Amino acid sequence: MTVFEKPKALTDKVLHYCPGCTHGIIHRLVAEVIDELGVQGRTIGVASVGCSVFSYNYFNVDMVQAAHGRAPAVATGVKRSDSNNIVFTYQGDGDLAAIGTAETVHAAARGENITVIFVNNAIYGMTGGQMAPTTLPGQITQTSPYGRDVNTVGYPVKVCEMLSQMDGATYLERVAVNNVKNIKKAKEAIKKAFQNQIDGKGFSLVEVLSTCPTNWGKTPVAALGWLEENMLPYYPLGVYKDKTKEEN
Amino acid sequence: MSEKVLMKANEAMAEAAIMAGCKHYFGYPITPQTEVAAYMSKRLPKVEGGVFLQAESEVAAINMVIGVASTGKRVMTSSSSPGISLKSEGLSYLAGCDLPALVINVQRGGPGLGGIQPSQSDYFQATRGGGHGDYHMLVLAPNSVQEMVNLTFKGFDLAEKYRMPAMILADGTMGQMMEPVSLDMGEVKQYDKSWALTGTKCEREPNIVNSLYIDPAELEKINIERYERYKLVEENEVMYEEYLMDDAEICVVAFGVTARVSQNAIDEARKKGIKVGMIRPITLWPFPKDVLNKAADKVKCFISVELSMGQMIEDVKLATECKKPVYLCNRVGGMITSTDDVLKSIEEAAKIGGEN
Numbered sequence: 055m056t057v058f059e060k061p062k063a064l065t066d067k068v069l070h071y072c073p074g075c076t077h078g079i080i081h082r083l084v085a086e087v088i089d090e091l092g093v094q095g096r097t098i099g100v101a102s103v104g105c106s107v108f109s110y111n112y113f114n115v116d117m118v119q120a121a122h123g124r125a126p127a128v129a130t131g132v133k134r135s136d137s138n139n140i141v142f143t144y145q146g147d148g149d150l151a152a153i154g155t156a157e158t159v160h161a162a163a164r165g166e167n168i169t170v171i172f173v174n175n176a177i178y179g180m181t182g183g184q185m186a187p188t189t190l191p192g193q194i195t196q197t198s199p200y201g202r203d204v205n206t207v208g209y210p211v212k213v214c215e216m217l218s219q220m221d222g223a224t225y226l227e228r229v230a231v232n233n234v235k236n237i238k239k240a241k242e243a244i245k246k247a248f249q250n251q252i253d254g255k256g257f258s259l260v261e262v263l264s265t266c267p268t269n270w271g272k273t274p275v276a277a278l279g280w281l282e283e284n285m286l287p288y289y290p291l292g293v294y295k296d297k298t299k300e301e302n
Numbered sequence: 303m304s305e306k307v308l309m310k311a312n313e314a315m316a317e318a319a320i321m322a323g324c325k326h327y328f329g330y331p332i333t334p335q336t337e338v339a340a341y342m343s344k345r346l347p348k349v350e351g352g353v354f355l356q357a358e359s360e361v362a363a364i365n366m367v368i369g370v371a372s373t374g375k376r377v378m379t380s381s382s383s384p385g386i387s388l389k390s391e392g393l394s395y396l397a398g399c400d401l402p403a404l405v406i407n408v409q410r411g412g413p414g415l416g417g418i419q420p421s422q423s424d425y426f427q428a429t430r431g432g433g434h435g436d437y438h439m440l441v442l443a444p445n446s447v448q449e450m451v452n453l454t455f456k457g458f459d460l461a462e463k464y465r466m467p468a469m470i471l472a473d474g475t476m477g478q479m480m481e482p483v484s485l486d487m488g489e490v491k492q493y494d495k496s497w498a499l500t501g502t503k504c505e506r507e508p509n510i511v512n513s514l515y516i517d518p519a520e521l522e523k524i525n526i527e528r529y530e531r532y533k534l535v536e537e538n539e540v541m542y543e544e545y546l547m548d549d550a551e552i553c554v555v556a557f558g559v560t561a562r563v564s565q566n567a568i569d570e571a572r573k574k575g576i577k578v579g580m581i582r583p584i585t586l587w588p589f590p591k592d593v594l595n596k597a598a599d600k601v602k603c604f605i606s607v608e609l610s611m612g613q614m615i616e617d618v619k620l621a622t623e624c625k626k627p628v629y630l631c632n633r634v635g636g637m638i639t640s641t642d643d644v645l646k647s648i649e650e651a652a653k654i655g656g657e658n
Contacts, residue, residue, distance in 0.1 A: 065508075096501035098373075101512075110510045116499035118372040119512040121395050124365040127357070131369020131377070132499065134353045135326065139373070139501060157365070160358040 061085035074274020076264040083241045097140040100125045104146030105179040123154025126161035129168045142169040147186040165222035169247045170259040175266040183269030187211040214294040224256035226294040230263035232278045304486035311447045312337035312477045318454035323490040324376040326353045328363040333418040334474040335408035338380040360385040364392030371401040372511040374498025380406035394433030398513030402461035406470045408477040411636040419636025420474030425613035429587045440468035441586040443557040447481035455487040462493040475559040541584035550579030556607040567644035591621040598622035607631045
């Protein structure tokens with residue numbers, strides 16, 4: 055009896071992520087959901103630019119690599135080409151909340167029937183740990199070496215809160231993957247975000263609070279602790295919008 | 303004899319795209335090509351499977367084009383100069399991903415916000431790719447509404463045949479012109495799309511549409527292979543038109559609206575006994591190098607007539623290997639060369655023309 059196996063929606067390629075990086079967990083959750091919903095054959099993923107740029111090597115579905123920030127626009131094209139396609143984007147905080155803000159906001163405004171997985175680790179991982187729009191006040195990064203000073207560079211962007219104002223958005227939830235309880239809730243949210251698309255219910259986004267041990271300068275375990283102590287209070291977990299609940 | 307309809311070029315191009323089997327259009331309003339978007343917004347919802355979307359920016363529009371193109375379907379966007387600059391990143395990605403798509407540039411005065419009147423000053427941008435990296439787009443330059451229609455239809459075909467983006471390089475005058483056109487384009491050719499993203503159906507390995515190759519040896523190989531395809535395009539797809547070149551001593555080189563004006567000037571010059579003709583490039587990439595090089599052995603000089611500070615003139619010099627002088631007759635900023643402007647240049651060239 056199989057107790058645990060690799061999801062079919064993941065390839066056999068060895069992941070390149072750092073030890074303790076939560077991309078591994080999130081990739082797995084997305085793949086398990088695709089398997090459970092039986093949509094692997096019609097799923098098309100849009101890879102973005104960041105540490106997850108090689109996600110087209112890991113997800114066992116047709117994939118297109120988008121330019122930095124443009125994934126929701128590319129996804130719009132893929133989805134509107136054939137509404138039978140189940141289309142998801144997988145983006146980091148630079149991709150979605152900095153350079154891609156317009157594409158993110160307008161995909162939500164249009165109510166594009168796509169699923170957006172937003173990995174928020176409060177930093178730019180791939181390029182070596184620079185400040186992100188989601189970097190916390192006082193947080194030290196390569197481009198905020200004295201700590202993020204809100205007086206000169208302003209405040210972090212709270213994506214779920216911001217998008218919750220859009221009539222076009224259907225479902226927005228913020229989750230985290232810092233412990234087993236949260237991981238289970240994260241999977242449910244991701245599953246709902248895909249199910250909404252299958253049901254034609256509109257734009258779904260799951261913001262996943264994640265760690266970056268390498269660029270936070272912490273051990274994987276300490277990084278999980280930092281997330282719990284610093285990110286959870288600033289980015290509260292929960293459902294920020296759910297049109298499907300309002301309908302029932 | 304097929305029926306002709308009086309149409310504005312911008313709208314005729316849109317209709318030609320639909321005739322060519324393009325059901326997806328993403329655009330953004332910008333003068334002088336907004337009619338393309340307006341026409342598509344009315345027409346596409348009436349076409350089965352038609353998708354029209356006014357994107358939030360030209361950046362978003364070109365990325366939506368990439369999305370549809372990656373699924374193997376015909377797709378188009380249009381803009382004008384400043385908007386084409388916004389699309390530059392996307393053009394590089396289309397080329398790097400070997401995706402077919404049609405992009406229309408109805409040029410206006412530049413640089414920067416520039417003006418809304420016609421120009422040909424995006425020639426470098428178009429023929430050198432537009433975005434970063436080593437690549438080319440097919441660049442087609444119509445000089446009549448009928449040619450706008452024909453080249454739109456052909457553009458989709460060539461883009462799919464060679465798996466590369468194609469650009470219709472028009473200008474504000476061309477876009478706004480109204481002439482009778484035939485929309486009877488014949489059959490739409492089908493090409494292999496086994497690379498497209500259609501969902502694996504769990505029956506095949508995933509397809510990946512991508513331009514990232516971290517291994518430099520692999521990226522070099524991809525670039526070299528792509529240029530081998532470009533070589534086939536250069537060998538097979540050059541298009542141009544000759545006018546009164548048999549006994550010409552002066553060769554005018556012009557495309558689009560300046561070619562129309564030049565033709566009038568050439569007729570006037572001929573009445574005065576000046577032996578002048580024209581080679582009109584229809585493909586700007588691939589550029590008609592061979593016919594120009596051969597002409598350089600016969601004529602005394604060339605005149606490049608352009609609405610720019612001198613862009614195509616460089617390609618004329620390169621193609622003719624500077625065997626003969628190449629003069630520039632130009633207007634910029636939205637001003638258009640008049641018949642008199644070109645006639646004056648021809649008369650000047652006839653006086654000093656190369657040797658006498």
